[in-house]
Amino acid sequence: MKLKSLILGSVAAAGLSTAGFAADLGVLTSLDVCDALGLSGLTISSDTNCLQISGEVKYEFIWGDYAGTFPGMGILAQAGSRNVDDNNAVVVGGSTFDNDWRTKVETWLKFVGTADSDFGPAKATIKLKSWFDQVVTNEGYDAAGVYVGPTVGGDATVNGVGSNGAWIIDEAFVSVGDTTIISAGRKGSIANLGDDEPFNFLGLFNSDAVDKGVRYAGQHPRTGNYAIQVVSDLGNGVNVGVGLENLGNEGTGAFGTNPAGFYNATTGAQAAGTLVGVVNYAGEGITAHITGVAGGVLDGIVEDWGVHAGVTGTFDAFKVRVAGAYGANNASDTYWNVLGSAQATFDMFTIALSGEATGGQNAGVAIPNQAGLGGSIGAAITEGVSVNLGGRWFDENTGLANDEGYQVALQLVAAVTETVKLTGEVGVYGTNKPVAQQSDFYGSAELAWAPGGGFTSSLKGEAHQNGAYKVTFKAAKSFQ
Incomplete structure (x- = not known):
């Protein structure tokens, strides 16, 4: 045993001596190219390139009777409408068809090949994406009682291109640089539209309608798609970028789905080319940005433009956020949207208050x-158990009486185990409009499971006073 220990000790000492001698001579041991580039995750390396592979699969299935629209909760703002579960049956030949369901699967696979260059890391990025979305309303019957079958297709959220289960190229671009990065190809926008979500747990109605926050108007001008971009880190928390985006101008016909006609005048090649500029700041408890976009610049005429800005300050137990957006086009349409939110934490309690406002003009005529x-108060009752009480209110036309809607809810969140979380909620949606149904009480319960390994899943049930109900199952797994 002593002899064995002596031999092992001699070998170790010889190894250390050799390493020290090699260092003295300036000899470097070779590293894997991924390690040398500071890249990790799921990688494959050659002599000069590191290939990173990442991906995700998300599945969602919904079943119930939920496809109607609760009366009086529509939002006139040019961002969409707030839909609430409602029982909406169709009677055909004495039979009632009212069940709804939806099957959706979204998949993406991303490859990033990186090599060193004199200007910094040189990268080629390819991201493939596929999503299938089948929607069945009233078991396939329309409002007139005609069987039309399910609606099948993608969400058309990837640069305006639908998938319907087929693989499409979501990203395909090259980039080079370190503190200054030059990119060209098919990719997402450099526009920063963050720092604008309200802190209260229910959020705000118009904020939800524009996908959480503020927007300059509908979907315009279009960004991302095929682009040439330059971003640079100036130090001290300041980052700037400029890009020429939407060079592919995918999609045909009039843009947008705004009910009052905002930004529907720009069609075809007129909308091609969007100039994007952004300034970001992060540091000392402050994050802020301002983004400017000008659409349709390739023909030399700016068809529409917008500005988005937001700032968030974190000061010990307090958070404050202010955001705003403004948009206009050459058809005398304008749109503005502002939001402010504050949050304070005192021992076990968290209090949040938020407000929003919108307005503008359609063809030079003012819209309402x-x-x-919105506000909420939350309390951490014990470790892993918290309660949230909140409400939100929205006036669709501040110049008219009886034109408001509201929601009040009580939520309980309990971490049953380290991997299982239970969320229960009861509440009511309502309106003071003179409609047949002015309120809708509801209750929901969700069981979420995250056992690790990038896998998550949940099962949620929801029931409404008006007879509507919904069961939602989700599962997802990511890897990198």
């Missing part, structure tokens, strides 16, 4: 101003 408020 709108305003909303």
